[in-house]
Amino acid sequence: MMQKVAAIQMASGPNVDANLHEAARLIRRAVDTGAGLVVLPENFAIMGVREEDKVGVRESAGAGTIQNFLAEQSRHHNVWLVGGTVPLECDDPNKISAACLVYNDSGQCVARYDKIHLFDVNLVDTGESYIESETIEYGQTGLKVVDSPFGKIGLAVCYDLRFPELFRQLLDLGAQLVVLPAAFTAATGRAHWESLVRARAIENVMYVIASAQGGYHVNGRTTYGNSMIVDPWGVILNRVKQGAGVAIGSVNLEYLESRRKTFPCIQHRRLK
Secondary structure, eight states: OEEEEEEEEBOOOSOHHHHHHHHHHHHHHHHHTTOSEEEOOTTTTOOOSSTTHHHHTOBOTTOSHHHHHHHHHHHHHTOEEEOOOEEEOOSSTTOBEEEEEEEOTTSOEEEEEEOOSOOEEEETTTTEEEEGGGTBOOOOSOOOEEEETTEEEEEOOGGGGGOHHHHHHHHHTTOSEEEEEEOOBHHHIIIIIHHHHHHHHHHHTOEEEEEEBEEEOTTSOEEEOOEEEEOTTSOEEEEEOSSSEEEEEEEEHHHHHHHHHHSOTTTTOOOO
């Protein structure tokens, strides 16, 4: 059975209320097309002027403006909603946990994955520098796969995309599709984004729903965008190149299982 899913793309700014208003508009657009699973991008609720700004709006687990918004949206629209990343409290008062939260169609949070790979990188070619570990705590929740009406959903975030062993572990936990909220830089996105998203889908014979930030941000950063939905054969079903928008595609688990059966590369692994 084919079921519609949506990857939402945003160009979030420093105002949480404005970002939530925009997210609500895009969720409505996705729902109007028939999507039953909607994925928001990384940092959908805030892309601050300074990296420290997200610490100022962090929430305790289970309570707060951003989490209440996600619960209400999923319940109101009767959809499963992946809340990109939400800044949650952690032990260090100067940092956050970058938590990917999954809400079912009753508005219940049914899964949480805290980003484990942090983007501490100097981009020599562009002069950009990112030290996520200064404001984000390394995730301690472990890898997560959640049962849903759309199949078994694995959770990953942005920089995780560069670590194929994470996706292979999600596969071994039963994942049939992986959601990937992201905020790739323009430079690294141009070089690697599509190649990596499609590779993770192909090598694991799974769907990948990659929802990205895409555009110019108040802090001067430009994100790559190109949110996309990729099928188990590596085919891009739909994408949004730049700016706010919604990519709609269909997940078909019968097709996925037929691909895994007729092209059984997963069973052909020989590591020992």
